[in-house]
Amino acid sequence: MSLTDRRKIPEATVARLPIYLRSLHEEEQAGGGTISSERLAELAGVNAAKVRKDLSYLGSYGTRGVGYDIEYLIFQMSRQLGLTQDWPVVIVGVGNLGQALANYGAFGERGFPIVGLCDADPLVIGTHVQGVLVRSIDDLPDIAEERALSIGIIATPAHAAQSVADRLVAAGVSSILNFAPTMIAVPEEVSLRKVDLAIELQILSFYQQRKAGGPPVIGAVG
Amino acid sequence: MSLTDRRKIPEATVARLPIYLRSLHEEEQAGGGTISSERLAELAGVNAAKVRKDLSYLGSYGTRGVGYDIEYLIFQMSRQLGLTQDWPVVIVGVGNLGQALANYGAFGERGFPIVGLCDADPLVIGTHVQGVLVRSIDDLPDIAEERALSIGIIATPAHAAQSVADRLVAAGVSSILNFAPTMIAVPEEVSLRKVDLAIELQILSFYQQRKAGGPPVIGAVG
DNA sequence: CGTTGTGAAGATTTTCACAGCG
DNA sequence: CGCTGTGAAAATCTTCACAACG
Numbered sequence: 151m152s153l154t155d156r157r158k159i160p161e162a163t164v165a166r167l168p169i170y171l172r173s174l175h176e177e178e179q180a181g182g183g184t185i186s187s188e189r190l191a192e193l194a195g196v197n198a199a200k201v202r203k204d205l206s207y208l209g210s211y212g213t214r215g216v217g218y219d220i221e222y223l224i225f226q227m228s229r230q231l232g233l234t235q236d237w238p239v240v241i242v243g244v245g246n247l248g249q250a251l252a253n254y255g256a257f258g259e260r261g262f263p264i265v266g267l268c269d270a271d272p273l274v275i276g277t278h279v280q281g282v283l284v285r286s287i288d289d290l291p292d293i294a295e296e297r298a299l300s301i302g303i304i305a306t307p308a309h310a311a312q313s314v315a316d317r318l319v320a321a322g323v324s325s326i327l328n329f330a331p332t333m334i335a336v337p338e339e340v341s342l343r344k345v346d347l348a349i350e351l352q353i354l355s356f357y358q359q360r361k362a363g364g365p366p367v368i369g370a371v372g
Numbered sequence: 373m374s375l376t377d378r379r380k381i382p383e384a385t386v387a388r389l390p391i392y393l394r395s396l397h398e399e400e401q402a403g404g405g406t407i408s409s410e411r412l413a414e415l416a417g418v419n420a421a422k423v424r425k426d427l428s429y430l431g432s433y434g435t436r437g438v439g440y441d442i443e444y445l446i447f448q449m450s451r452q453l454g455l456t457q458d459w460p461v462v463i464v465g466v467g468n469l470g471q472a473l474a475n476y477g478a479f480g481e482r483g484f485p486i487v488g489l490c491d492a493d494p495l496v497i498g499t500h501v502q503g504v505l506v507r508s509i510d511d512l513p514d515i516a517e518e519r520a521l522s523i524g525i526i527a528t529p530a531h532a533a534q535s536v537a538d539r540l541v542a543a544g545v546s547s548i549l550n551f552a553p554t555m556i557a558v559p560e561e562v563s564l565r566k567v568d569l570a571i572e573l574q575i576l577s578f579y580q581q582r583k584a585g586g587p588p589v590i591g592a593v594g
Numbered sequence: 595c596g597t598t599g600t601g602a603a604g605a606t607t608t609t610c611a612c613a614g615c616g
Numbered sequence: 617c618g619c620t621g622t623g624a625a626a627a628t629c630t631t632c633a634c635a636a637c638g
Contacts, residue, residue: 162607168574172553186619195555198619199609206621214615214620229588231574232581239573250472251569256553262573300580301573324583325576331394331478333417341579343572347473350565351461351484351523352390352453354547357563358522359454361546366451384629408597420597421631428599436598436637 159230163204167231169194170204174224186217233261238297240266240323242314243306244274244284247329251305252279262301266293270310287317294321301325308332381452385426389453391416392426396446408439455483460519462488462545464536465528466496466506469551473527474501484523488515492532509539516543523547530554 173193177185187205191198205211205218211226212218228234239262241248251257252264268287269275277284285293293299302318304311304326311330318326319340328334328344336342359365395415399407409427413420427433427440433448434440450456461484463470473479474486489501490509499506507515515521524540526533526548533552540548547563550556553571558564581587 160607164578165571165575167578168568168571169555171574172571173555188619193555195557197609199611200607202620203608203622210621212620215618216616217619230578232577232584232587233574234588237573237577237580246472246475250468253468254569256570257573260570260573261577262570301576325580327572327576333391333395333415335417339583341576343576345567345569345572346390347476347567348478348482348484349387349390349394350549350567351459351479351482352393352455353387354523354549354563354565355454355459355483356386356389356452358459358547361561362454365454366456382629410597419631421633422629424598425600425630432599434598437596438638439597 157207159207163207166194166196166200166204167227170201171224171227171231171233174220174227178220178224182220184213184217185220185223187212190218236261236263237300237325238263238265239301239303240264240268240290240293240299240318241303241305242268242287242290242318243304243310243330244269244271244279245305245307248303248305249279251303252282255280265297265299266290268293270306287314290317290321294323299323301327304328304330304334306330379429381429385429388416388418388422388426389449392423393446393449393453393455396442396449400442400446404442406435406439407442407445409434412440458483458485459522459547460485460487461523461525462486462490462512462515462521462540463525463527464490464509464512464540465526465532465552466491466493466499466501467527467529470525470527471501473525473551474504477502487519487521488512490515492528509536512539512543516545521545523549526550526552526556528552 170190173190176193187198187201191201208226208230211223241252241264244267252267257264264282267279267282267284268290269284270287274284275286300323302323304314306314308330311328311332312334315326315334315336319336324339325341326336328342331346331348392412395412398415409420409423413423430448430452433445463473463486466489474489479486486504489504489506490512491497491506492509496506497508522545524545526536528536530552533550533554534556537548537556537558541558541562546561548558550564550566553568
């Protein structure tokens with residue numbers, strides 16, 4: 151693969167790259183200069199064949215018989231993931247979750263500075279969270295213009311989510327992370343990911359129940 | 373498919389069932405008695421063929437030419453998902469995120485009552501969040517015994533996560549939802565799901581960058 | 595008719611297994 | 617010799633397309 155190769159990286163692989171990157175940072179801390187696919191697989195919680203296949207989409211950055219140079223792999227992976235630049239984030243909805251996210255300092259450190267907070271509640275507008283002023287959601291276009299806004303986080307109740315998504319898109323935001331427990335529609339060119347806590351628990355519930363013998367059989371005689 | 377059929381439901385399908393269930397509740401609110409796969413697909417954000425295939429794993433609960441009876445489908449799906457009973461939850465780590473989760477009332481309402489909060493910090497232990505006492509993490513076995521604890525949520529910093537997971541497993545918890553930004557290992561019989569906010573942002577970053585023309589080409593002449 | 599349920603085809607993802615290379 | 621990189625096989629997931637049936 152050449153340096154300029156823009157061949158499509160499978161979605162499943164893209165979703166694992168950040169996990170590899172985190173593992174590489176851990177291993178770098180621990181001091182190693184190179185790492186084998188076996189070791190990286192262990193840290194990332196996958197198998198070695200998958201690691202090698204995934205990394206091969208980035209290019210041939212390993213050395214046979216030796217492994218991968220950690221520092222160089224971190225560099226290449228960061229570049230591919232677009233982490234060599236900052237991506238300013240706005241959080242819409244400053245309730246429990248929105249505040250927790252705003253207070254969760256790790257975002258800014260990792261290249262996702264929170265440059266805006268929006269809410270609809272007049273009681274919340276005007277307050278500060280982590281030094282960031284909470285503004286009206288009507289100010290979204292202004293915020294987008296002032297800062298090079300690229301990512302929007304929706305942390306509102308479900309009923310407001312679609313309207314917020316529309317406003318984000320109108321303001322030029324082209325990546326959205328949705329925490330509201332509802333489906334939202336966006337234009338094709340906008341990236342959308344969702345995190346739904348209740349759904350994660352329900353998935354666990356399914357498997358938990360299977361362990362306990364499966365769902366109650368409705369026709370059972372008892 | 374018979375009522376007692378325990379054929380394996382694909383993981384991908386299981387992960388979508390809660391989304392269908394939410395859509396069904398919405399539609400029930402809106403009043404309809406039956407729903408077509410087409411309409412359910414629209415609400416859930418997938419296509420109709422997938423809906424029909426997914427539902428077929430639960431059984432033949434539709435009526436050709438008519439659709440699915442909403443109430444009955446909700447009943448069957450809830451049963452399969454294990455939502456006809458409560459699954460008590462403990463949250464370990466009462467920092468920003470842990471508190472936000474504890475305050476996020478939707479869990480209890482949806483059958484996942486928070487029966488315990490644990491932390492390692494003596495300053496936090498003894499306080500209450502949403503009426504629940506924060507106890508020492510050493511009390512985990514007691515909490516598990518007092519209440520029929522089944523699900524553990526890890527909301528600690530990364531360095532503490534593995535140790536917390538071990539303690540949860542030791543206390544008999546067999547489903548874990550991990551918010552700590554690190555991989556944790558659990559025995560095979562324990563279900564594990566993870567939510568990592570930073571990773572979601574990095575995945576968005578990847579696609580955001582592609583929109584902007586792809587990663588900087590390191591060999592480029594400028 | 596209209597919509598489900600489902601084999602079969604197609605696409606994607608994972609895993610295997612080994613040639614290739616340092 | 618050891619470990620990567622990768623074709624090929626296997627598994628999983630999605631979509632098609634239509635017979636079956638109320």
